[in-house]
Amino acid sequence: MFIIYENVPKFTDHHMKESVVRVHIVNLRDYIWKDDPANVVPTCTCPANRNLKDCCAGIMVALKQRPEFATWYGSSFLEKRELLSRRLRADLTAPSLYSFM
Numbered sequence: 254m255f256i257i258y259e260n261v262p263k264f265t266d267h268h269m270k271e272s273v274v275r276v277h278i279v280n281l282r283d284y285i286w287k288d289d290p291a292n293v294v295p296t297c298t299c300p301a302n303r304n305l306k307d308c309c310a311g312i313m314v315a316l317k318q319r320p321e322f323a324t325w326y327g328s329s330f331l332e333k334r335e336l337l338s339r340r341l342r343a344d345l346t347a348p349s350l351y352s353f354m
């Protein structure tokens with residue numbers, strides 16, 4: 254578990270009317286550094302991760318602190334599909350989820 258403070262200045266995105274400190278509480282438990290059905294995606298409490306299901310700045314900073322990062326990182330975090338929510342991955346969607354649709 255990592256607690257990361259991100260200084261977000263005013264106007265860095267269209268929603269910031271004043272400078273804020275965004276707190277990321279990142280959970281890397283059971284993240285195994287590969288795109289595998291057993292992998293558990295990193296999660297964060299911030300709006301980017303909760304609402305957009307995106308890999309937030311907090312997750313990226315937390316991963317960078319780990320020794321595995323040096324050999325794992327490619328040219329972009331966007332190449333790392335395992336960092337996205339399983340909700341976005343048809344190959345990992347549990348059949349039971351379709352019963353709610």
Ligand SMILES: [Zn+2]
Pocket residue numbers: 276277278297298299300301302309310311312
């Ligand atoms: Zn976050």
